[in-house]
Amino acid sequence: MVEPLALKDHSWESRIFFERIVVCFGVLVILTLFLVARFFYLQIVQYDVYATLSDKNRIQIQPLPPVRGLIYDRNGELLADNSPSFNLTITPERVDDLDQTLAHLGSALRLTDEDIKGFRSRVGRRQRPFQPVPLLFKLTQEEIAQFSVDRHALPGVEVNAKLVRHYPRGEMMVHAVGSVRRINESDARRLDAVAYSGTDHVGKIGVEKFYEEDLLGSVGYQQVEIDARGKVMKILESNLPSRGKDLILHVDSSLQAAASAALGDRRGTVVAIEPKTGGILALVSKPGYDPNLFVTGIDHKTYAALRDSRDVPLFNRAVQGQYEPGSTLKPIIGLAGLVTGMTNPDYTIDDPGWFRLSNSERLYRDWNWRASGAGGHGKVNLEKAIYRSCNIYFYGLAVKMGIDRLDDYLSLFGFGVNTTLDLPEARSGLLPTREWKEDTRGLPWYPGDTVNIGIGQGDMLVTPLQLATAVTVIANRGKWVSPRMLKSGSDLIERSTVPRMDSIELIPDPIWDLVIGAMEKVVHRGNQVYGENGTAWAYIGQDIEYRMAGKSGTAQVVGIKQGEEYDAEELEERQRKHAWFVAFAPVDNPTIALAVLVENGGGGSEFAAPVARAVLDHHLLKSTTNSGQVVATAGEEL
Amino acid sequence: MSQDFVRQLPGSGLLTQRKTGIGDAIHLDVPMLLLLLIISAYGLLILYSAVGQQIEPVISQSIKMLVGLGVMLVIAQISPIVYMRLAPWIFLIGLITLVLIYFFGIEVKGSRRWLRIPGVTNFQPSEIMKLILPLMLAWYFQDRHLPPKARHVFWSLVIIIIPVMLIAFQPDLGTSLIIAASGLFVLLLAGVSWRLVFSAIGLGVVTMPALWFVLRDYQRARILTLLDPERDPLGAGWNIIQSKTAIGSGGLFGKGLFEGTQSHLHFLPESQTDFIIAVLGEELGFVGVVVLLILYLLLIGRGVILSVQAQDTFGRLLSGSITFTFFVYVFVNIGMVSGVLPVVGVPLPFVSYGGTSILTLFAGFGILMSVHTHRRITL
Structure with a gap:
């Protein structure tokens, strides 16, 4: 049955088999040792690495974001608070079909492609699974209700509430308070990741930016054990956040509203300062925008409309806008002339309506110059030169003083330098000097340049806030106060890096009296023969209950050719002159100083002065209803 | 004992009637049975922890x-x-059921692996093929002269390739590779020349890059993930990062039974099935893993002894192949979970939760015992 050969083969076969199985088993043992080595590497050699990773998984430090400090005006009115905002979030892991869910949501709620794009990019940036990702921000009550109806059909979609910045006064206060914005990628690189963990917004503009450190508060945290779905299993340790500091600003909301109303629909700005403190009482720049739009993310179209608007609503004219000061500079030039002895109160010129440098053909005209030769102010001393705003007097005075001396005195009033303590956007204007012209244009300073400076034109630029500050210094008779938004609540203001100015001493009272008196006449000198009234009297000075010192000005937008009369109607509206008016009141004990600019407004006395009057009226005549004080009194009675 | 098959070989004084014990009486190998029971108990303990100390699973x-x-x-x-x-x-x-799958198979997650027997149960033909293929090949070689001739090798390769391809295109690459291994082990043990073996391995290494273009996207992703799990830490890389973290954080003695945070806080996916060894590694540490590996090695060692003691070609090849295929399971699963092999769906024998593989495994060891306890002679 079984052949011997087959038997021999059997033993041969079993030898081969034995050899093979030993080799295989050897390989198998080696492979097993390889696995052992692998586990030795993971568990012994790399233990620390993986133990840390495991704890990182399990233990999450959850930031407890602080509540941002509130901002009040001087009367205790809220300018910036925090209100709950409802976001729609999706946890992708809990959603079966993301596209279908998005489509479903899109049919029920407003949902743009942009929203979806943003959502998808946020999904990509997640740190761990089961993190809810916001899809829509700032749901309205109706949207929440709408969503609730569909909710059962949409697992993984939730409505979350979060406190976000809210500006109750909206557009009216935006340029005074500034605003927060969502932290974007470049912010994230700049900001301290720990301090801002859990915080979505950062002060980007104005007071919100300057006092960011104090407003933010300090972040708390809780150490929690979570599962992979992000569910908190237990709290291991916690450290509560401390809320940001509340700030009280000098701003007076009702004054701000009055200034805003006085400007109406015109582009322009009002900056009012309390001379005693330098506190900014009102800071209006029109047009503005609603800062609440930016808090939770503005849609591209609305943003583009704001950004590209010809009226530049995002631009804070009061602190960033740089304009020629025009004739508003004349009181300061006059003051400098008196102090330096380059003129005196009795010095009188005969004004033909034009001025010409001795070796030049060019005519510098007065504002009431006529081609017929009928212009001019006749006999003009310094006082009249101010209240009639006579250019010719100041052309001559400026030339006599020379640019260096002018610069010395103008810089004492803060021109060419930013002195605003706590508005980061504030710009420094331009005070032209010989060096500046040499550096920027490679040209020497010509006497003609000095002529222009004499009436606040040429290359000189100021911001409305700078001009208001200079007027404050005049109101204070030389005592400097740095302009500021903050009344109380933070020490950060001390750390402001802007230069602190020295008060202007050495100017004798009679000189102040003369210049301030002349400014008073700008408003109050009236009922005179033609050409003898204060320039602003006809517009604002006739039924005034208090004494105001003021000065009008116009800043040129386009140059007018020699021999041409200025005719506003011929120019396009945007090319009209900017109307300036600066003022302080009451004259004997000033409580407010201001600068008003109406862009393309035309003549300063006619168009800017009434705005100034309205603001001063409000401040001096209606401010008795001070809500903050009423509250304090009520408290005392209790 | 089936006396029918007992034959005394003529002229062989060394061969004697084998002794019979209690194990032989019921056709069980006692050492192997004990090892299986120990491993199963160990597996149940790990499973109890992995399912969050629930008793039902x-x-x-x-x-x-x-x-x-x-x-x-x-x-x-x-x-x-x-x-x-x-x-x-x-x-x-077996082949017919594999073909039927293409017509009547139940599609789950884009692949057809299950066949419904109406009114009875669902079963997975590929699972049973793990035993059928070595059986077929052992039958093919049992009456042939070994080492096999080239044409026999060729035909045996054909026998291997047919079911492997049928399964690979279900698609179920992991199972098809294991089945291919089970068939190739038969060839290897049958004595295919080493030259051929190494040439095949060399050819495999050389054609490996070409394989890249055959792979599906998800399979490529698995390989890329193996090389760099951080390329998609929340997606494809998640499993492997979390399992390595679980294992590594276990350290020498582990975090303690039922104390594993990776698994209990659900960071570890598939912690009850394919990735269960990560639970062991996390909770009982290096020591716990080595104990399991030693148990596996003892079981395989016993399988090797039984294979060597088998008296005919059929028994030897079948037992050897089943034993080594068992090791392939262990190695592929543990290698995958510890991040040295790409992720393929292979359960950890006797430990992973799930019924189909358990039945196949016990059936395989049943065949080993059958071969062993039905010997006609002892050596």
Whole structure:
């Protein structure tokens, strides 16, 4: 049955088999040792690495974001608070079909492609699974209700509430308070990741930016054990956040509203300062925008409309806008002339309506110059030169003083330098000097340049806030106060890096009296023969209950050719002159100083002065209803 | 004992009638049975932790194991001669079911692996093919002169390739590779020349890059993930990062039984099935893993001894192949979870939760016992 050969083969076969199985088993043992080595590497050699990773998984430090400090005006009115905002979030892991869910949501709620794009990019940036990702921000009550109806059909979609910045006064206060914005990628690189963990917004503009450190508060945290779905299993340790500091600003909301109303629909700005403190009482720049739009993310179209608007609503004219000061500079030039002895109160010129440098053909005209030769102010001393705003007097005075001396005195009033303590956007204007012209244009300073400076034109630029500050210094008779938004609540203001100015001493009272008196006449000198009234009297000075010192000005937008009369109607509206008016009141004990600019407004006395009057009226005549004080009194009675 | 098959070989004084023990009486190998019971118990303990100390899944798994033991017992009672005679027919039926899958298979997650037997159960033909293919090949070689001639090698490769391809295109790459391995082990043990073996390995290494273009996107992603899990830490890389973290954070002695945070806080996916060794590594540490590996090695060692003691080609090849294929399971699963092999769906024998593989495993060891306890002679 079984052949011997087959038997021999059997033993041969079993030898081969034995050899093979030993080799295989050897390989198998080696492979097993390889696995052992692998586990030795993971568990012994790399233990620390993986133990840390495991704890990182399990233990999450959850930031407890602080509540941002509130901002009040001087009367205790809220300018910036925090209100709950409802976001729609999706946890992708809990959603079966993301596209279908998005489509479903899109049919029920407003949902743009942009929203979806943003959502998808946020999904990509997640740190761990089961993190809810916001899809829509700032749901309205109706949207929440709408969503609730569909909710059962949409697992993984939730409505979350979060406190976000809210500006109750909206557009009216935006340029005074500034605003927060969502932290974007470049912010994230700049900001301290720990301090801002859990915080979505950062002060980007104005007071919100300057006092960011104090407003933010300090972040708390809780150490929690979570599962992979992000569910908190237990709290291991916690450290509560401390809320940001509340700030009280000098701003007076009702004054701000009055200034805003006085400007109406015109582009322009009002900056009012309390001379005693330098506190900014009102800071209006029109047009503005609603800062609440930016808090939770503005849609591209609305943003583009704001950004590209010809009226530049995002631009804070009061602190960033740089304009020629025009004739508003004349009181300061006059003051400098008196102090330096380059003129005196009795010095009188005969004004033909034009001025010409001795070796030049060019005519510098007065504002009431006529081609017929009928212009001019006749006999003009310094006082009249101010209240009639006579250019010719100041052309001559400026030339006599020379640019260096002018610069010395103008810089004492803060021109060419930013002195605003706590508005980061504030710009420094331009005070032209010989060096500046040499550096920027490679040209020497010509006497003609000095002529222009004499009436606040040429290359000189100021911001409305700078001009208001200079007027404050005049109101204070030389005592400097740095302009500021903050009344109380933070020490950060001390750390402001802007230069602190020295008060202007050495100017004798009679000189102040003369210049301030002349400014008073700008408003109050009236009922005179033609050409003898204060320039602003006809517009604002006739039924005034208090004494105001003021000065009008116009800043040129386009140059007018020699021999041409200025005719506003011929120019396009945007090319009209900017109307300036600066003022302080009451004259004997000033409580407010201001600068008003109406862009393309035309003549300063006619168009800017009434705005100034309205603001001063409000401040001096209606401010008795001070809500903050009423509250304090009520408290005392209790 | 089936006396029918006992034959005294003429002229062989060394061969004596083998002694019979209690194990032989019921056709069980006692050392192997003990090892299986220890590993199963160890597996149930790990499973109990992995499922969050719930008793129901453990009971359910225990029942499957008992059924498995029952299947093993039954299979062990049947003489290998029966398997040998039926081998080609069983193979044919296996192939038919694999083909039927393409027409009647139940599609799950884009692949057809299951066949519904109406009114009875669902079963996975590829799972049973893990035993059928070595059976078929052992039958093919049992009456041929070994080492096999080239044409026999060729035909055996054909036998291997048919089911492997049918399964690979379900698609189920992991199972098809294991089945291919089980077939190739038969060839290797049958004595295919080393030259051929190394040439095949060399060819495999050389054509490996070409394989890249055959792979599906998800398979490519698995390989890329193996090389760099951080390329998609929340997606494809998540499993492997979390399992390595679980294992590594276990350290020498582990975090303690039921104390694993990775698994209990659900960071570890598939912690009850394919990735269960990460739970062991996390909770019982390096020591716990090494103990399991030693148990596996002892079981395989016992399988090797039984294979060597098998008296005919059929028994030897079948037992050897089943034993080594078992190791492939262990190695592929542990290698995958510890991040040295790409992710393929292979459960950890006797530890992973799930019924199908348990039955196949016990059935395999039942065949080993059948071969061993139906010997006609002892050496």
